[in-house]
Amino acid sequence: MNGRATTVDEPAGDVLSAGSVRDFIALLKPRVMTLVVFTALVGLVAAPGTMHPGLAAIAILCIAVGGGASGALNMWYDADIDAKMRRTADRPVPGGRILPGEALGFGLFLAAISVFTLGMATNWFAAGFLAFTIFFYVAVYTMWLKRRTPQNIVIGGAAGAFPPMVGWAAMTGGMSLESIVMFAIIFIWTPPHFWALALVKKADYGAAGVPMLPNVAGDAATRRQILWYSIALAFTGLLPTILGFNSLVYGAFAVLGGVWMIWLAADILRKADTAAEPKACWRMFGQSMLYLFVLFAIILLDKLAMQRGFW
Amino acid sequence: MMSDLKSTGLTPSPADKRRQKTRSLAIAGALVFLAILFYLITIFKMGAGILNKGI
Numbered sequence: 001m002n003g004r005a006t007t008v009d010e011p012a013g014d015v016l017s018a019g020s021v022r023d024f025i026a027l028l029k030p031r032v033m034t035l036v037v038f039t040a041l042v043g044l045v046a047a048p049g050t051m052h053p054g055l056a057a058i059a060i061l062c063i064a065v066g067g068g069a070s071g072a073l074n075m076w077y078d079a080d081i082d083a084k085m086r087r088t089a090d091r092p093v094p095g096g097r098i099l100p101g102e103a104l105g106f107g108l109f110l111a112a113i114s115v116f117t118l119g120m121a122t123n124w125f126a127a128g129f130l131a132f133t134i135f136f137y138v139a140v141y142t143m144w145l146k147r148r149t150p151q152n153i154v155i156g157g158a159a160g161a162f163p164p165m166v167g168w169a170a171m172t173g174g175m176s177l178e179s180i181v182m183f184a185i186i187f188i189w190t191p192p193h194f195w196a197l198a199l200v201k202k203a204d205y206g207a208a209g210v211p212m213l214p215n216v217a218g219d220a221a222t223r224r225q226i227l228w229y230s231i232a233l234a235f236t237g238l239l240p241t242i243l244g245f246n247s248l249v250y251g252a253f254a255v256l257g258g259v260w261m262i263w264l265a266a267d268i269l270r271k272a273d274t275a276a277e278p279k280a281c282w283r284m285f286g287q288s289m290l291y292l293f294v295l296f297a298i299i300l301l302d303k304l305a306m307q308r309g310f311w
Numbered sequence: 312m313m314s315d316l317k318s319t320g321l322t323p324s325p326a327d328k329r330r331q332k333t334r335s336l337a338i339a340g341a342l343v344f345l346a347i348l349f350y351l352i353t354i355f356k357m358g359a360g361i362l363n364k365g366i
Contacts, residue, residue, distance in 0.1 A: 020330055021337045052355045058348065113345070121352045 019098035026092050027075055027103055028068030028110075035292070036067035036163045042296045043164030043182055046245075046303045047171035055121050059170040062118035063163055065110050066130045070137040070159070072107030076100055077142050081208040087201060107138075118170065126169035133162040147209065150216040153198075157190030158183075164296075178245045181236075182299070188236045189292055192229040192265060195222050196284035199268070199277070223269045226284070230265035234258025237295055247311055250302040257291050264288070 040063040044056060051059075075082065075093050083094035092098040111134050119127030141156030149155075161183045168179035198205060198212040199222055205212040214222045237258050241251030264284045271277045305311055323331070 018327070018330060019334075021333055024334075024337075052358065054351060054355045058352060058355075117345075117348065117352070120349070121355075 017097060017099045017102055019092055019102065023092040023097045024106060027072040027098065027106060028065075029071030029074075030068075032071060032160075033064050033067050035160070035289075037064045038293065039182070039186060039296055040064075040163040040167035042300045043167030043179055044171050045167075045300055046164075046178065046182075047168040047176075049171050051122070051171055056170075058121045059118060059126070059167070062114045062121065063130060063166050063170075066114035066118070066134055066166075067163065069107045069110035069114060070134045072103050072110065073134070073138040074142045076103035076107060077138070078146070079103075081147070081210060084208040085201070085204040087204060122170040123173045125173050126166055129162065129166045129169050133159055133166060136162070148211065150211050150213040152211070153194045153213075154191050157187055157194075160190055161186035177243065178240070181239045181243065181245065182296075184236050184239065185233070185295065186292065188229060188233045189288065192226040192233065192261070193285060193288040193292075195226050195229075196268065196281045196288070198222065199281045200285075220272065223265075223272055227262070227265040227269055230258075230261045234262055240299060246299060246302045247306055249305075249311060250298050253298045254295065257295055261288060261291055 037060060041060055044051075044059060075091055078088075079091075079093040079100055082088035082091050088094065093100055093103050111131070115127045115131045115134070118130050137156070137159035141152065141159055145152040145156050164182035164186070165175055165179045168182075169175060195213055198214050199219060202212070202214045202219075206215050213225060217225075234255075235258070237254040238251060240246035241248060241254065264280070264287060268277065268280045268284055271280045
């Protein structure tokens with residue numbers, strides 16, 4: 001009865017959870033949501049066309065809520081393995097503050113309302129794309145891949161990479177090579193980001209039976225994969241300039257960021273099996289997040305500068 | 312929910328009642344927000360064209 005504060009006259013099963021509003025907000029994975037919101041915003045603003053600012057704001061809100069719904073459904077399904085990992089054991093469902101059924105209902109309601117509202121506010125292609133993104137994260141990644149293959153984060157990472165395409169679709173009603181390039185940047189960025197975490201949390205993932213790459217292929221193979229993906233990321237980050245979507249100003253920042261990512265990955269290799277390795281992994285995990293935020297911020301600023309004829 | 316509790320023999324503590332009240336208020340707030348949101352979507356989508364009606 002952990003977290004259930006009701007006084008009991010007789011055993012009556014789970015009828016009321018002790019979840020607060022804060023617990024329900026935690027179900028939405030607010031930190032992940034910030035990345036979803038920001039990349040979706042970049043996709044929407046970079047897309048050609050105009051839209052009422054109020055509708056644009058509502059579109060971003062819908063994408064954020066859709067991302068939150070994915071988080072809630074993920075926490076509903078993964079409560080058993082979350083309970084086995086220190087990092088996630090205190091999440092609202094394994095912590096006993098929210099009942100699994102509440103998390104499921106909350107997630108499904110938010111998914112439905114976000115998709116419906118996005119369709120009403122913008123277009124039904126974007127709404128369908130958002131629905132597909134939620135489906136991909138919950139069904140393809142959470143239910144199917146996560147517990148079965150070390151490639152879980154590679155394929156499942158697509159779900160986190162779709163938001164800029166959904167933002168683009170909200171503005172244009174379709175997709176384009178430019179939005180696919182934004183998708184590709186996040187898609188390639190995801191594995192090294194999470195594998196750096198998996199290297200330091202290997203025991204946790206092992207205890208939960210999640211086949212992350214270090215648990216299945218070993219630390220050495222994971223470090224090499226982090227480096228290869230970082231090299232691929234440095235190149236992918238340059239595509240907006242190579243393909244003419246962004247200027248050389250963006251390209252210069254992309255080169256710097258790409259080199260920095262490769263250096264961080266090489267640092268993990270250099271410090272392999274030493275006491276300094278966890279710190280290098282945490283640095284990769286944190287600074288790769290910063291890299292993605294800065295890269296997308298520069299895509300946005302550069303695009304705005306190009307649209308206004310600054311360069 | 313409260314009637315569910317009574318029917319199962321559970322007595323909500325004051326803390327439970329407070330939490331329930333906060334949750335109910337949050338749900339009410341969310342519903343009001345949604346209603347306003349749908350109004351806004353309608354108004355934004357009407358755009359300036361609403362002023363060009365024939366006499």
